[in-house]
Amino acid sequence: MTxxxxxxxxxxxxxxxxERSPAAALLSHAALTVAALIxxxxxxxxxxxxxxxxxxxxxxxxxILDKATFGNYSYVLQHxxxxxxxxSTLIVGLGTTVLGVAIAxxxxxxxSRMRFPGYRKLMWILLLTQAFPIAVLIVPMYEIFGELxxxxxxxxxxxxxxxxxxxxxxxxxxxxxDTIPFEIDEAGRVDGLTPFGTxxxxxxxxxxxGLAVAAFYNFITAFGEVAFATTFMLxxxxxxxxxxxxxxxxxxxxxxxxxxxxxxxxxVPVSAFFYLVQRNLVTGLTAGxxxx
Amino acid sequence: MTVAIDxxxxxxxxxxxxxxxxxxxxxxxxxxxxxxxxxAYAMTAPVVIVLGGLIGYPLVRGVYLTLTDANSLNSARTIxxxxxxxxxxxxxxxNYADILWGPTAYDRFWSHFIWTIVWTxxxxxxxxxxxxxxxxxxxxxxxxxxxxxxxxxxxxAVPTFVTVFSWRVMLADxxxxxxxxxxxxxPQPAWLEDTFFQRAAAIMVNTWCGxxxxxxxxxxxxxxxxASLYEAAEMDGANAWQRFRHVTLPGLRPVSSTVVLLxxxxxFNQFAIIFLLFGTSAPDAQILVNWAYYLGFGQQPRxxxxxxxxxxxxxxxxxxFTSVYFRRLKRGDQLGTV
Numbered sequence: 346m347t348x349x350x351x352x353x354x355x356x357x358x359x360x361x362x363x364e365r366s367p368a369a370a371l372l373s374h375a376a377l378t379v380a381a382l383i384x385x386x387x388x389x390x391x392x393x394x395x396x397x398x399x400x401x402x403x404x405x406x407x408x409i410l411d412k413a414t415f416g417n418y419s420y421v422l423q424h425x426x427x428x429x430x431x432x433s434t435l436i437v438g439l440g441t442t443v444l445g446v447a448i449a450x451x452x453x454x455x456x457s458r459m460r461f462p463g464y465r466k467l468m469w470i471l472l473l474t475q476a477f478p479i480a481v482l483i484v485p486m487y488e489i490f491g492e493l494x495x496x497x498x499x500x501x502x503x504x505x506x507x508x509x510x511x512x513x514x515x516x517x518x519x520x521x522x523d524t525i526p527f528e529i530d531e532a533g534r535v536d537g538l539t540p541f542g543t544x545x546x547x548x549x550x551x552x553x554x555g556l557a558v559a560a561f562y563n564f565i566t567a568f569g570e571v572a573f574a575t576t577f578m579l580x581x582x583x584x585x586x587x588x589x590x591x592x593x594x595x596x597x598x599x600x601x602x603x604x605x606x607x608x609x610x611x612x613v614p615v616s617a618f619f620y621l622v623q624r625n626l627v628t629g630l631t632a633g634x635x636x637x
Numbered sequence: 638m639t640v641a642i643d644x645x646x647x648x649x650x651x652x653x654x655x656x657x658x659x660x661x662x663x664x665x666x667x668x669x670x671x672x673x674x675x676x677a678y679a680m681t682a683p684v685v686i687v688l689g690g691l692i693g694y695p696l697v698r699g700v701y702l703t704l705t706d707a708n709s710l711n712s713a714r715t716i717x718x719x720x721x722x723x724x725x726x727x728x729x730x731x732n733y734a735d736i737l738w739g740p741t742a743y744d745r746f747w748s749h750f751i752w753t754i755v756w757t758x759x760x761x762x763x764x765x766x767x768x769x770x771x772x773x774x775x776x777x778x779x780x781x782x783x784x785x786x787x788x789x790x791x792x793x794a795v796p797t798f799v800t801v802f803s804w805r806v807m808l809a810d811x812x813x814x815x816x817x818x819x820x821x822x823x824p825q826p827a828w829l830e831d832t833f834f835q836r837a838a839a840i841m842v843n844t845w846c847g848x849x850x851x852x853x854x855x856x857x858x859x860x861x862x863x864a865s866l867y868e869a870a871e872m873d874g875a876n877a878w879q880r881f882r883h884v885t886l887p888g889l890r891p892v893s894s895t896v897v898l899l900x901x902x903x904x905f906n907q908f909a910i911i912f913l914l915f916g917t918s919a920p921d922a923q924i925l926v927n928w929a930y931y932l933g934f935g936q937q938p939r940x941x942x943x944x945x946x947x948x949x950x951x952x953x954x955x956x957x958f959t960s961v962y963f964r965r966l967k968r969g970d971q972l973g974t975v
Contacts, residue, residue: 370779373774373779374780377771377775377779378785380767380771384788384789384790384848384849385788385791387792387804388795390803390807391799404812452683452684455681459674459677459680461673461677470688472959473959474688474692475902476906476956477906480925481696481945482692482696482948483930483934483944483948484699484941484944484945485698485702487934488713504691508688511688511691540676541680571798572909586796590799590802601806605802605806608802611799612796612799615794615795616791620790
């Protein structure tokens with residue numbers, strides 16, 4: 346089948362396309378195993394450290410095995426702001442999610458279906474805003490929010506997160522709307538729906554997976570945002586997880602054991618949820634770009 | 638499809654456009670245009686308004702701030718019940734001049750600038766090469782592919798602000814990594830103190846965090862490459878390297894160009910990793926974003942004007958890079974079309 350010249354002399358060893366020699370397969374397995382261990386290790390290590398009762402246990406990991414306990418977890422749940430942080434994170438995360446998708450949906454549809462004067466400019470702005478470094482907005486926003494009394498408020502942080510969530514959602518939803526056949530719009534139009542009607546009654550229900558990806562992305566963005574949350578949230582009961590986790594490690598005292606337990610508590614649900622949706626996430630991420 | 642359908646109204650154009658009839662006058666055309674685009678503008682209005690308020694206005698304020706000498710001592714502030722008005726002055730382009738060629742400009746701007754470029758180039762290259770290697774390995778028939786895939790994506794699944802702390806524990810003096818190096822009788826560098834090793838550590842952590850995204854995107858790209866192209870190449874006697882060079886890489890081009898651009902932008906703007914790894918304690922390992930943050934919020938008195946000026950410079954660098962990148966991409970497409 347292939348053009349390999351040794352096929353006639355060694356017919357028994359002919360391999361089908363896509364199959365590798367045992368040595369090559371072994372090498373692949375070895376490389377992938379090493380990579381997987383590197384990917385896995387820091388997280389396993391965090392889980393392991395979270396079982397050690399003393400804050401210096403990370404220096405003597407061998408001693409943890411003998412005294413492993415879930416004490417850190419009960420301490421974190423009972424004596425730290427864990428549930429306050431959970432509440433803040435959920436408020437900010439869900440607020441960003443809902444607001445971001447709601448604002449961006451019609452725009453995503455418009456730039457997917459219509460060409461209008463200013464179209465290219467709008468697309469360019471949507472793309473460029475994703476490249477905004479935090480440094481360019483954080484100072485003026487600190488000043489403006491100070492004037493408006495939005496420092497140390499959930500709404501302020503939601504608005505900050507919307508600066509990335511809104512353009513990104515619009516971009517991502519455009520990519521998804523592009524995959525919905527244009528004929529559906531036409532059918533709606535023929536039946537007398539306005540573009541708004543077409544969008545609300547026909548396209549939006551079809552675009553649920555795309556909306557879900559955008560929502561998930563917005564949530565993750567708000568969840569993982571470090572710079573603004575660290576700077577704008579002053580009251581430690583309003584910290585999001587990204588700020589709260591830092592509070593275990595100050596210059597004077599580092600409670601690594603509690604930090605590790607909190608980290609595990611945060612990471613488990615998030616990564617579980619991530620695995621449920623990640624296949625869609627990647628498709629969504631690159632779709633907007635390649636079809637631009 | 639785009640030819641046959643009027644994208645503004647969504648109606649199918651008549652087969653022979655015009656079909657006779659006189660051309661409408663200018664007023665009529667304006668009215669037609671308004672009717673035609675009314676929906677589009679109404680639909681994009683929310684985003685335009687929100688972006689105008691949340692990005693446009695702060696951007697203008699930010700640019701104005703860069704032309705002043707604002708810092709935390711002369712900005713408007715409220716202490717207790719007393720409100721103090723802002724007293725900063727307009728000083729023109731002095732901030733930019735000072736940043737770019739003022740005294741000690743090398744230590745403040747250019748050293749960070751060079752490190753930022755090196756950081757971006759090294760990280761994105763590592764992301765891409767490692768991501769592509771792993772994607773190629775995963776793209777073959779292999780037992781346990783799914784398991785490998787799930788494990789390799791883990792660094793992306795767990796929030797960065799969590800995993801960076803894990804690295805910080807491991808990289809600490811007499812932490813796990815140095816203990817392991819010591820057990821092998823290798824030198825034990827001060828990862829979190831010495832500038833060179835701080836930088837190496839930052840690149841290592843960022844690479845660890847960034848590979849999964851590249852891996853998944855490129856894996857998706859590989860699976861989209863038409864299998865018959867490989868068969869054709871094999872028929873023509875192409876060896877594995879030639880197939881990779883002339884089928885795989887060109888086939889990956891649309892995905893590659895997107896993820897490399899995203900990778901450059903994200904890495905250039907990567908604030909969280911260096912911030913969480915070193916705090917504000919490592920002045921020489923800070924890339925420009927972190928340095929700008931340090932100027933505005935990590936020191937006393939806070940230098941708002943210079944921090945904002947750094948922000949504007951960063952945005953300009955990225956905007957120039959992005960437009961050059963797109964122009965190159967377009968030119969490449971024209972030349973490279975088969």
